[in-house]
Amino acid sequence: MDIFGFVLMISCSLVFLYGFSDASDSINQSQPLSENTTLVSKDGSFVLGFFTPGKSTNRYLGIWYNNNPNQTVVWVANRLNPINDSSGLLMVNSSGSIVVLSQSSSTVAWSANSTKEASNPILQLLDSGNLVVRDGNEQNPDIYLWQSFDYPSDTLLPGMKLGWDLRNGLEWRLSSWKSPDDPSPGELTYVIEPHNYAELVMKKGSEKSFRTGLWIGHYFSGIPTLNINPLYSYSFVSNKDEVYYTFHMRNSSVFSRLVLNQTSNLIERYIWAAAGKKWSKYTFVPKDDCDTYNLCGVYGNCIISASPVCQCLEGFKPKSQETWNPDEWSKGCVRKTQLSCQDKVGFKKFVGLKLPDTANFWRDGSMNLEECRVKCLNNCSCTAYSNSNLSDVGSGCAIWYGDLIDIRQIPVGGQDLYIRMLASELVKAARSVTIGHQNNEHQEEDLELPFLDLSTIACATNNFAMYNKLGEGGFGPVYKGVLEDGQEIAVKRLSTSSGQGLNEFKNEVRLIAKLQHRNLVKLLACCIQGEEKMLVYEYMPNRSLDSFIFDQTKSKLLDWSKRFHIICGIARGLQYLHQDSRLRIIHRDLKASNVLLDNEMNPKISDFGLARTFGGDQLEGNTNRVVGTYGYMAPEYAFDGLFSTKSDVFSFGILLLEIISGMRSRGFYHPNHRHNLIRQAWIFWNEGRPLELVDECLGNSCSISEVLRCIHLSLLCVQQQTEDRPSMSSVVVILGSESELPQPKKPGFFLEKDSNEEGHGFSSKDERSSTNEITITLLEAR
């Protein structure tokens, strides 16, 4: 009797001894697994056994889900060597090697060696779907001598890794089945490229066909939304030992698999819907034509909503001068003006992109964006840079060398990319923006901020003549000026007390200059000379909002639709400061006099970013003065110096009430009592007559529903508890929709003096009331 006959005999006797009653999850040396038996993992999730795929007649050893009748196979051992009859046998030998035998042809169909010898090798199918070899004499059950998870087929299960074990050079990659009838490796692979370990790539043969885009801390640049789901979380781990992608189910009793599918040419994620007893496709990539690798060639930008979808990035034109048809796209784009190493350059910011191919790329996790810019600026072959990690807001540096390829516009959640450009082109663009015709939020300039001479500014302002003084802002006087070329400017002459270093100051100002939005006043230049530090802004001919809404005559110029337009603009500008700009600026001094109006009554927030730079000094310089203006300040800021985006939301709420009522937050006057504006709004609201708050001069111009919504919103913004206040992005959504709003809770800064309050929905026994009373007294006394 040869070895095969012997093994067969053993297996027959085992079947006889144990029958099929209790499926086991493991075998040892003396218990081979034959065609007509299977292993079932302890919790019954997975099965290991021999199977026949699709219309094939071949037999393979594989693992499939136990739950569904369609035998969804997740792993195959002998992909390349099928067994053509029912003579397959699986065994583990004394050294821990696993072997699949064809008994009829007396050949080995597949084998795998353990990493080290085991005295008592056991082959076990785990609940995770992982088939492992363990040493039965080893105390720690988590030490595997071999595991199927190290040799994926076309499917990634929770806990499996896709990438590289750098300690031994082992690659974890997915390879598709050739067809549903043939599990041998097909054309498609899903891998992490070894030269940069930056992203996942789907390849067709040796050609890339889809990139996920750079991993930027909590998702891939090209698929920004996939991590936001209640079912599973995924991560990209990179350390000196390993680089891999993996995912985990939030609830381990929910099944999910990622499969590389050659039939559909997609990477698909399925979820087992227990209720329907079927698999549902949950997500997949690539999603659309723009995900096709390099569809638009170098410097092309794929915009799925555009026609044609391939467009050249701004500053570039189609390389082929022919009509740019799909056959020509792959030739890509070239610069409108060629760039040489000697040219003076800057960077143009493109927003909302999938970051380019990382084939020629460098990154550093600890650098910030400014250091990144400098590094890129100093190397002529650097074409672009961006943040490499967005989970830690705006950190890390990614740099691209050579031509940029495979860029697309991402509708929501795309990244900022700064592309090297000729300085003269950037200046042209910046100039057209400052004149105020067209301010495209999506094409912002990232210029070195120009520095102006003190003499230039002195000349422009007639030596800071009194008649040129526009006002006194939070950080010093503001003057009107006219530059030699006729451009009007506003010059903020900063108080000189700041002990800040020069470089620190320049960096801060550069950062402020990068904050660009149509609802923010644009910083044009700055001036540093000796003790003098000045900021030069665009000049706003209509001055500030307070000069309109609190003025009996001028207020008539602002009907409701103009006011609503202004409210929405302020909200968007503030949202940009809080959420969209990489700096997360808290304004800290939002008020009517800090909202300027351009020719067309578009609101532009001013003085942003200054609290961040100069606030600290103000705190020390002026006794007990928090940056900000009483009457607008949130209680937590005024009392405890705690500021957050939600304290800006509070100020926004006050501003909203002022715009609606035409009354100042402080000094609100009512014939019968002296309440502050919030209190009056709250009383009107609770008495069911909120419209009494509305500025009389608005007359019939109001849209009642819009006005009511704005009052409701303002009360939500000024709620006592920060967590109850909406974020500015919610505010923007609320202003643009008609969704239902929650009842506002009690506002901050409440004067509890009147007796007729009971029954208005708040309690004067609230422990905070005394605090509020003290506060108001204190505030009024100032």
Ligand SMILES: *[C@@H]1O[C@H](CO)[C@@H](O)[C@H](O)[C@H]1NC(C)=O
């Ligand atoms: C996980 O899902 C199962 C089945 O749907 C459910 O019974 C269980 O409560 C869930 N567990 C948790 C922690 O949510």
Ligand SMILES: *[C@@H]1O[C@H](CO)[C@@H](O)[C@H](O)[C@H]1NC(C)=O
């Ligand atoms: C692959 O895609 C085809 C066509 O969409 C589908 O019928 C098949 O079930 C998919 N394969 C797997 C393993 O999910």
Ligand SMILES: *[C@@H]1O[C@H](CO)[C@@H](O)[C@H](O)[C@H]1NC(C)=O
């Ligand atoms: C610029 O970057 C390229 C690519 O990394 C590198 O080969 C070259 O040495 C760099 N040049 C300088 C001046 O640093």
